[in-house]
Amino acid sequence: MTGDDTRGGPPADTDGLTVGRTANLVGVSIRTLHHWDSIGLVSPSDRTWAGYRVYSNEDIARIHRVLVYRELGFELAQIGRILDDRGVDATEHLRRQRGQLVEQIDRLRSMVGSVDRMLAAAREGMRLTPEQQVEIFGTDWRPEWVDEARQRWGDTTQWAQYSERAAALSTAEWEQVASETRAFEADLSDAKRSGVEPGTAAANALAERHRALMSTYFDCTHAMQVCMGRMFVEDPGFAEHYDKLAPGLAVWLREVLFANARANGVDPATAVWE
Incomplete structure (x- = not known):
């Protein structure tokens, strides 16, 4: 020990503070102050008549500066060099750091705004009524599919994206999406019936349209398409939907997506949702 009591020491007969009282004042642990003392970052510069080391007002001010720099992400060694370098204008240095902090705060506020919009969209999602959904997507459409999808994928980044984008689409835009989907499925069925082979240019073009x-x-991503291709075959609802368009279409579509994924550097055997 160096004469100071880890519980705070006896009352000092100077204006200085013992390590325990200093720790309470600045909000750090006694162990931290001992460490800073051992590396020469901040050391108590005064002593009581009984030999107890105490921190002066200047020492306390230095501790506060250390805390500011540490909050800014500086390493302790770097902080020590800044504080001890007489050529460094500490005020100007802190002013620059303050400017960087303000920029960081602005970026964080922008990110918070984006997250808030995503949360609002996640709560809102598709703004079409069940009746509008059936009118736009056809009589085979079941509005409860949206809730089922939310239960399955609601905690994914992709569902958050879907919710935000779905909330932004107007009725006319949903009608356009539905029209493009019907056209795609018609072309998909025609390609299957005409014998288009997975991996050919025509099949890969359909995969990219999908x-x-x-x-x-x-x-x-292509890896996500692979996962969807598996689902189209393994999920009875999807398999029934595609096979109603053309016999065997679900399996054929899976193979089309798999072949296109391989052409783009994704192995269907190991692909995961990413």
């Missing part, structure tokens, strides 16, 4: 359609709702 990805573009999905990207209306969220940023769809």
